[in-house]
Amino acid sequence: MYVYDEYDRQILQERVAQFRHQTARALTGELSEEEFLPLRLQNGLYVQRLAPMLRICIPYGMLNATQLRRLARVTRDYDKGFAHFTTRQNVQLNWPNLEDVPDILAELAEVEMHANQTSGNCIRNTTTDQYAGVHADELIDPRPYCEVIRQWSTYHPEFAFLPRKFKIAVNAAANTDRAAIQVHDIGLQIVRDAAGQLGFRVHAGGGLGRTPMVGPVIREFLPELDLLTYLEAIVRVYNRYGRRDNKYKARIKILVKALTPEGFAERVEAEWNHIKDSPSRLTPEAIEQVKVFFTEPAYAALEDNPAALVQARSDDKAFNNWVTRNTEPHKKPGYRIVTLTLKKTGVPPGDITDRQLEQVADLCERFSFGEVRATHNQNLVLADVRQDELYALWQAIKPLGFATPNLNTLTDIICCPGGDYCALANAKSIPVAEAIQRKFDNLDYLYDLGDIELNISGCMNACGHHHVGNIGVLGVDKKGEEFYQVSLGGSSQHDAEIGKILGPSFAQEQMPEVIEKIINVYVEQRTDEESFLDTFRRVGMNPFKERVYATNH
Amino acid sequence: MPQIIKADGIQDDIWTLLSAAPAEGESLNLPEGPVIVPVAVWQAERETLKARGDVGVWLESHEEPEALADDVTTLPLIAVNFPKFTDGRGYSIGRLLRERFGFSGELRAIGDVLLDQLQFMRRCGFDAYALRSDKDIQQAEYCLNFFSMAYQADVHQKVPLFRRRNAS
Numbered sequence: 001m002y003v004y005d006e007y008d009r010q011i012l013q014e015r016v017a018q019f020r021h022q023t024a025r026a027l028t029g030e031l032s033e034e035e036f037l038p039l040r041l042q043n044g045l046y047v048q049r050l051a052p053m054l055r056i057c058i059p060y061g062m063l064n065a066t067q068l069r070r071l072a073r074v075t076r077d078y079d080k081g082f083a084h085f086t087t088r089q090n091v092q093l094n095w096p097n098l099e100d101v102p103d104i105l106a107e108l109a110e111v112e113m114h115a116n117q118t119s120g121n122c123i124r125n126t127t128t129d130q131y132a133g134v135h136a137d138e139l140i141d142p143r144p145y146c147e148v149i150r151q152w153s154t155y156h157p158e159f160a161f162l163p164r165k166f167k168i169a170v171n172a173a174a175n176t177d178r179a180a181i182q183v184h185d186i187g188l189q190i191v192r193d194a195a196g197q198l199g200f201r202v203h204a205g206g207g208l209g210r211t212p213m214v215g216p217v218i219r220e221f222l223p224e225l226d227l228l229t230y231l232e233a234i235v236r237v238y239n240r241y242g243r244r245d246n247k248y249k250a251r252i253k254i255l256v257k258a259l260t261p262e263g264f265a266e267r268v269e270a271e272w273n274h275i276k277d278s279p280s281r282l283t284p285e286a287i288e289q290v291k292v293f294f295t296e297p298a299y300a301a302l303e304d305n306p307a308a309l310v311q312a313r314s315d316d317k318a319f320n321n322w323v324t325r326n327t328e329p330h331k332k333p334g335y336r337i338v339t340l341t342l343k344k345t346g347v348p349p350g351d352i353t354d355r356q357l358e359q360v361a362d363l364c365e366r367f368s369f370g371e372v373r374a375t376h377n378q379n380l381v382l383a384d385v386r387q388d389e390l391y392a393l394w395q396a397i398k399p400l401g402f403a404t405p406n407l408n409t410l411t412d413i414i415c416c417p418g419g420d421y422c423a424l425a426n427a428k429s430i431p432v433a434e435a436i437q438r439k440f441d442n443l444d445y446l447y448d449l450g451d452i453e454l455n456i457s458g459c460m461n462a463c464g465h466h467h468v469g470n471i472g473v474l475g476v477d478k479k480g481e482e483f484y485q486v487s488l489g490g491s492s493q494h495d496a497e498i499g500k501i502l503g504p505s506f507a508q509e510q511m512p513e514v515i516e517k518i519i520n521v522y523v524e525q526r527t528d529e530e531s532f533l534d535t536f537r538r539v540g541m542n543p544f545k546e547r548v549y550a551t552n553h
Numbered sequence: 554m555p556q557i558i559k560a561d562g563i564q565d566d567i568w569t570l571l572s573a574a575p576a577e578g579e580s581l582n583l584p585e586g587p588v589i590v591p592v593a594v595w596q597a598e599r600e601t602l603k604a605r606g607d608v609g610v611w612l613e614s615h616e617e618p619e620a621l622a623d624d625v626t627t628l629p630l631i632a633v634n635f636p637k638f639t640d641g642r643g644y645s646i647g648r649l650l651r652e653r654f655g656f657s658g659e660l661r662a663i664g665d666v667l668l669d670q671l672q673f674m675r676r677c678g679f680d681a682y683a684l685r686s687d688k689d690i691q692q693a694e695y696c697l698n699f700f701s702m703a704y705q706a707d708v709h710q711k712v713p714l715f716r717r718r719n720a721s
Binding site for chain 1 (some may be wrong): 638642648667669676699700702703712714715
């Protein structure tokens with residue numbers, strides 16, 4: 001993964017010193033609450049329902065063992081001993097003290113971590129596929145481009161006070177999209193043109209929140225070296241013309257819609273023409289110097305399906321289930337990609353203790369070249385596990401709570417912290433997730449249902465990505481009471497689509513039963529090969545609606 | 554006399570700001586000495602004002618710097634208003650005036666100008682800062698120099714770090 005040089009270290013140290021200065025002035029009242037607000041947000045610090053919340057950046061999801069141990073220490077020393085992985089590959093602490101935050105940031109900076117631009121109206125952490133660099137279905141490793149974008153977007157002098165937050169995601173897989181790029185402010189799909197030249201298909205104006213939209217393509221092919229100047233042109237057009245009069249209409253998607261994608265693209269092209277040949281244009285050398293940090297580790301020459309693995313899978317059904325569900329094919333023979341699920345029933349999705357963080361550090365050193373990835377589905381990934389060590393790994397993680405074999409099933413729920421923690425939430429989300437997990441506790445049944453994405457958000461801000469869940473649940477407030485609205489048919493993949501609302505909302509205690517009825521309709525209606533989403537697209541909303549809202553006689 | 558932060562330190566500010574164009578039916582009444590007028594006034598009285606040589610123009614954050622593209626060689630001063638410090642349009646305006654239109658006179662930040670944004674303003678081409686009067690002007694120099702380097706190109710450093718890293 002990327003390693004800092006003297007420049008990166010210097011810039012980050014100066015950032016920590018700057019925030020220490022700002023925090024001190026905020027504590028004496030020299031900076032008003034309003035003046036301090038964007039400064040602390042751009043250093044990851046929210047003030048939440050119970051206490052401040054610090055969102056620590058994990059650039060495009062990559063972490064090493066040293067960083068995990070430091071996170072564990074910070075979690076233990078400055079918080080209550082657990083952290084929460086978010087839906088944008090970041091990690092949050094829920095109870096730090098405001099005055100401690102400069103010290104926390106200093107400790108993180110020692111291991112090349114920070115909380116830069118994890119909040120506020122600026123360019124946020126660039127995210128990508130958690131299987132980047134190791135999945136066979138990938139044109140090229142997207143992480144060097146993410147790092148290039150990270151550097152370009154860090155303390156960009158022109159774009160620190162945009163109309164609203166701004167999120168960029170990059171995908172390089174041809175047939176899947178684990179980065180949900182079409183629901184980002186900018187989505188970059190790495191492609192080759194007819195001549196074999198590398199570049200990007202550029203989507204702009206996607207996003208969730210109050211007005212969910214799938215981002216239209218504004219440029220079919222952008223040559224690789226033009227990446228940063230083109231991004232600069234997009235963000236400049238947005239900075240100048242995005243709405244600032246209403247925060248709910250301030251995201252770039254509203255501007256793209258108002259100008260039409262074609263009209264928006266024209267403005268971007270006009271701006272880009274002025275700057276495309278400036279020194280900010282990337283060079284092959286600049287990309288190469290980042291790529292050296294993402295070369296392959298020292299893989300052994302191995303064969304797929306070693307005898308020990310085959311034997312263990314046939315002897316132990318639980319192990320076999322786990323291999324089938326929680327591991328993915330690796331581009332190298334003899335290796336698998338392993339997901340450590342943070343979705344054990346009874347534990348809020350994405351939550352992890354300080355001790356567990358250290359255990360993951362040990363595991364990644366023992367099994368996966370000392371690195372781990374955070375996923376937008378709130379799990380962790382060991383990307384390079386030898387197949388002949390899978391059984392040992394599985395035995396090691398079972399008692400630690402990372403082996404719940406439910407990856408991509410109905411109970412692998414994406415869920416925001418919700419009303420238990422978040423000041424913005426209208427409703428709790430964690431208890432709903434847990435109740436659904438309890439209802440669907442039969443693994444064989446879950447496997448039979450196949451891949452289903454169930455996403456829960458506690459409010460319109462949609463941190464739980466409910467719009468793009470195959471089944472989406474949104475917490476709403478009705479006269480002070482919490483209700484839940486269900487949508488069906490969403491997808492964050494290449495076929496991205498915003499889910500459609502099923503009908504009137506439900507009380508919290510009804511939710512497991514509602515989900516069960518929806519699942520039953522699927523099971524009755526599906527053909528042999530159909531996933532939940534396939535069936536929904538074929539039969540439409542009505543059968544689901546009729547079942548869920550049928551009155552009992 | 555109010556003070557202004559410039560590249561070579563804190564100075565008395567000799568410029569007067571005309572905050573609004575005259576209402577309809579009223580005639581333009583300019584104060585003595587150097588004056589900064591709204592862009593609408595400049596456009597209405599361009600030839601007369603130009604002859605004076607001590608008239609600058611200020612832009613509101615939604616106003617287009619393109620409006621001054623033909624005047625950059627004559628204007629001694631352009632000011633950009635930050636109606637709220639969270640309104641970031643002025644940063645783009647600054648860069649465009651410097652990098653696209655080649656303005657080389659004084660580029661002044663006015664309005665809700667606070668300490669923690671000064672360095673961003675400078676990187677976007679501003680070289681004079683009318684700090685909000687309740688802020689400690691003595692801290693400006695420190696805040697203008699929080700960072701000793703940056704990743705991106707800007708008005709002063711035209712070559713981004715990735716090209717300079719390469720060269721070493």
